[in-house]
Amino acid sequence: MAATLPAAALPQPRKLRRSFREAVERPLLTATAVGVAMALIFAVTPLSGLPGWALCTYVGFVVADAFDCYRTDGPVVAKDRIATILVSTAGVCTVVPLILIVAYVVSKGLHGVTKAFFTETLEKVGPNDPATVGGGKHAIIGTIEQVGLAALLATPLGLMTAVHLTQSRGRLAQVTRVLVDAMSGIPSIVAGLFIYTMWVVRFHEGFSGLAAAMALSVLMLPTVARTAEEVIKLVPNGLRESSLALGAPEWKTTLRIILPAARSGLVTATVLGVSRIAGETAPLLMTAFGSDSVNTNPWHGAQSALPLFAFQRVRNAIPSQIARGWAGALVLIMLVLALFTLARAVAARGRKGP
């Protein structure tokens, strides 16, 4: 009876993992030895500087550690060890630049993100004003309106395209898939040029938030459509079949069974699409154009946007303007992050089942 056993009589749990010492100390010692050896080799190779030394050390470390494992535990363990190291390295290489980028933007932009940044514009800012005067209210409004409109245009179209790609068995679906793939390769500047020549110039509509939204939706559509397609494909076919076996028409099966089952993934698809376009600058140059004052009307007149704001500030020679640009970039990152969090919360809400 385990319950009545005094605590002292319970056995100590055995260690199932290697201790930190075991896992790190030996390879670390190897690495140090290799590093020193490499520093010597490095004197005769074309590699130079800290990166060259780090690369040499890394390669030497992998080889030496694998050899050490091979010597003590045999080839299988050594291969496993190499695979573990390479995969971990890939993970670190992915995360580190992301952290560096965010940290750099925070360090450069944080002091510019004041209350004024959200409440003031650049209308009355002179060249000698410090970075804490004036702000990007007009750019925040522009970004929200442009990205919102683009999402309104591209999300329904993208989701319907995904439904078409997954649920219809015709030839058209295959053609559509190829075209959507090709569409995701359109350079963003081309999307901007297209809207510029067609909408801004040919139709004499002029620069506007709507023009920017249209250019952005061209870029967002393929992301939403292809991601949503993959997500819908993950819904078990049994659900579709059992709905059809109940006498449900195909459209109701799609609308009531398949799309709800894919719901959180579809939200992710939309968020991915929004993140894809929120930072786009090139298409905005020719569509929203940019402005220093608030224009809340997305249908008419030049508008600013956060990426455009950051781009135009940073190109400036005045340090205070460059600082404002960094602040704009930071606010843009925060905005996308907030959107991401919100979308995940929405997707998690109201889900039934484990």
Add this chain to the structure above:
Amino acid sequence: MTDIPAADVRIETAVLPDEPSPFTSGGGTMRAEGLTAWFGKHCIVAGVDMDMPAGSVTSIIGPSGCGKSTFIRTLNRMHELVPTAAMAGQVLLDGVDIYAPGSRPALMRLRIGMVFQKPNPFPTMSIGENVISGLKLAGIPCRDKAEMTERCLTRAGLWSEVKDRLGAPAGALSGGQQQRLCIARSLAVSPRVLLMDEPCSALDPSSTMRIEETIRDIRHQVTIVIVTHNMQQAARVSDYTAFFLADKGDPGRIVEFGPTGELFNAPNDPRTEDYIHGRFG
């Protein structure tokens, strides 16, 4: 051996105007005539003639790959969901060909329900919502949803286990309970025929027993056709049994069909005898 007709009969999915009210009860008579089914150029079953009398349980047995599942899926037009599928012959429900030009697959499936091998309740719905989901999906109005839910769950033998948690997610039920929920869901639209494609093969023995009890309880209200790998199960629950067999490279054919007792105790065909005594398959 009879010649297999060429796979030139494409399945029609046209629209038919007015259909009689779907509210029917009691079993329907099913009849397959010269039923042949293909996937692409590959013929799966050929020339099946079979009567499934109203209000009875008909089981289909046979080794893997003999076309049992394909056959049962042609009985409610699920076969044609695979893009390369083709079929020939007739399936008659109460004397009417369900593949007649202009007949709508959705309406045929409403009358001929299906329970699948893997229990698949709708994950986004609660237990109660799952039961009446068929009514909603097929657009059938229902005045008293609570009563309908209770009646269907009772018939499927699940009511006492879930009556206090109808709002709970369906995914929280055990495999056997999920399968009975799927049966309840199928019964809610009052089908004339209920097809079951190996409904117990993913379940443990006690859940299997509960499903068999359910089959015995509902047999007089709905015609049941059940595909099973388990010969004891066929012997226990069915009134009629069909034995399917496919020779190597040949499509599956019906070897013997008759009352279950006769087929198991005094089979006419030596192959049937070999199979039910476990000498092959």
